[in-house]
Amino acid sequence: MLKTFTHINQAVKFMELPDEMRKVVFYSEGKSYWPIFKGLIDGILDQSELYICYISSGKDDPGLEFDHIHYKSFIIDDGYVRNWFFRNIQANILVMTMPDLNQYQVKKSKYPVHYIYTQHALVSLHMVYREGAFDWFDTVFCSGPHHVREIRALEEKYNLPQKKLLEHGYARLDSLINDQKPVKVNNEFKHVLFAPSWGPNAAIELGLGDQVIEKLLSFGFKVTFRPHPETFKSSSKLINKIISKYYKNKMFAFDESISSLDSFYQSDLMISDWSGAALEYSFGLSKPVIFLDLPKKINNPKYKEINIIPLEVSVRENIGVIVSVDELTSSLVRKLSYTKVDSSEYIFNIGKSDSHGVQYILDLNKDLCSKKEVN
Numbered sequence: 494m495l496k497t498f499t500h501i502n503q504a505v506k507f508m509e510l511p512d513e514m515r516k517v518v519f520y521s522e523g524k525s526y527w528p529i530f531k532g533l534i535d536g537i538l539d540q541s542e543l544y545i546c547y548i549s550s551g552k553d554d555p556g557l558e559f560d561h562i563h564y565k566s567f568i569i570d571d572g573y574v575r576n577w578f579f580r581n582i583q584a585n586i587l588v589m590t591m592p593d594l595n596q597y598q599v600k601k602s603k604y605p606v607h608y609i610y611t612q613h614a615l616v617s618l619h620m621v622y623r624e625g626a627f628d629w630f631d632t633v634f635c636s637g638p639h640h641v642r643e644i645r646a647l648e649e650k651y652n653l654p655q656k657k658l659l660e661h662g663y664a665r666l667d668s669l670i671n672d673q674k675p676v677k678v679n680n681e682f683k684h685v686l687f688a689p690s691w692g693p694n695a696a697i698e699l700g701l702g703d704q705v706i707e708k709l710l711s712f713g714f715k716v717t718f719r720p721h722p723e724t725f726k727s728s729s730k731l732i733n734k735i736i737s738k739y740y741k742n743k744m745f746a747f748d749e750s751i752s753s754l755d756s757f758y759q760s761d762l763m764i765s766d767w768s769g770a771a772l773e774y775s776f777g778l779s780k781p782v783i784f785l786d787l788p789k790k791i792n793n794p795k796y797k798e799i800n801i802i803p804l805e806v807s808v809r810e811n812i813g814v815i816v817s818v819d820e821l822t823s824s825l826v827r828k829l830s831y832t833k834v835d836s837s838e839y840i841f842n843i844g845k846s847d848s849h850g851v852q853y854i855l856d857l858n859k860d861l862c863s864k865k866e867v868n
Contacts, residue, residue: 500574503567507546508581514544514565516585516858522571523551525722526590529613530556532664533588536851538563543858546584550575575599582606585861586854592626601629607861611850612636614769615663615776615840617803618643620789620796621769628653632857634661634850637840639804646799659853662846665754666836669777670844673758683826684715686760690768691723694788698728701785701818703735705764710744712823717756719748721768762829764821766790767805775812776836781829782813783821804839 507515517537519530534545534556544563547556550571557566569575582602590613595601601608610627611634618627618640627633627644628651635641635658648655687705689696696702697720709716718739720732739745748756757774764783765771767790771782789806796803809815812834816825842849 500569504569504578507567515546517543518546518584518587520589521549522591524554527556529590529664532847533850536847585858592622595629596625607631615772616769616805620791620803624793632657634659636663650799660841661850662842664846666773666777667844667846669754684760685709686717686756686763688719688763688770689766690790691721692790696766696785697724697731715744717746717748719756775834779831779833784813784815786815786817
């Protein structure tokens with residue numbers, strides 16, 4: 494009850510702000526998404542006098558601790574307070590990484606708000622996300638040409654109004670490339686990052702996580718286990734069972750911070766299934782990936798209606814090898830080496846995505862303010 498009161502109080506405090514202080518709003522589901530937003534927020538604050546409001550549903554979100562004279566943060570729940578908040582928000586622009594706007598509990602505001610979706614993964618928009626996941630956004634920031642093609646094809650297929658599309662790029666990939674530091678590698682063993690996706694057909698949910706880790710440790714490799722945050726929600730018992738079994742093993746490490754990139758830098762290769770993290774790993778660091786041969790991650794059964802092969806399907810064999818768990822051998826892992834991929838073929842504005850996003854938001858806000866003045 495106390496938490497609910499706090500969240501209501503925070504939502505009300507936001508609503509009571511003067512219009513000038515809530516023109517640009519960011520909504521985050523939790524700490525994993527702060528790295529997506531931080532560069533945009535820094536850029537807007539550096540290049541303008543705009544106020545930014547940051548709303549999060551994660552109590553440990555670093556964005557709640559960020560400090561700037563033109564920045565205010567608020568925490569709300571991920572239930573009915575959030576639903577009320579979204580329905581009643583008044584702002585020029587709302588930036589978010591949460592899909593399915595206006596489809597389920599979270600509805601568009603009854604007031605005019607321009608909704609921007611910014612990517613938190615490089616994967617396809619038509620197979621991995623649910624049908625209609627982006628239909629109600631006004632602008633979609635696209636990580637690469639594949640996102641532009643997919644959105645336009647969906648609009649044409651289902652006779653949807655055309656959204657504004659920004660050739661944006663991908664902030665996490667930029668951070669991965671720009672922030673990496675030389676890592677001292679122990680050549681006596683390989684360090685494997687096991688980073689599967691989430692969902693009913695993902696490695697952990699299928700009960701294969703323990704088998705993969707046990708194999709790798711038996712080969713003499715160091716293993717860092719990095720489950721997806723959504724797997725914590727649905728399969729925490731499976732994760733805890735793995736941790737309990739191996740936590741005393743000096744060659745085993747558990748990485749619960751998906752917002753951190755340390756395990757990307759420190760490892761030699763990744764083992765995944767259909768995780769978008771594998772694309773970041775390959776495109777950003779040119780490190781090899783072993784893909785477990787598991788069923789595709791399909792959240793939209795109608796994805797084939799637009800006749801575009803998802804990026805995570807088409808690029809798979811170019812950036813790694815595909816094997817079953819039974820085919821995972823010591824010799825296979827040892828022979829893998831760096832494979833340079835031309836990331837610019839797949840991703841816009843590498844190293845400069847934030848500057849493009851910042852300029853778009855500043856121009857859009859100026860345009861929206863001008864229209865309000867005319868009216």
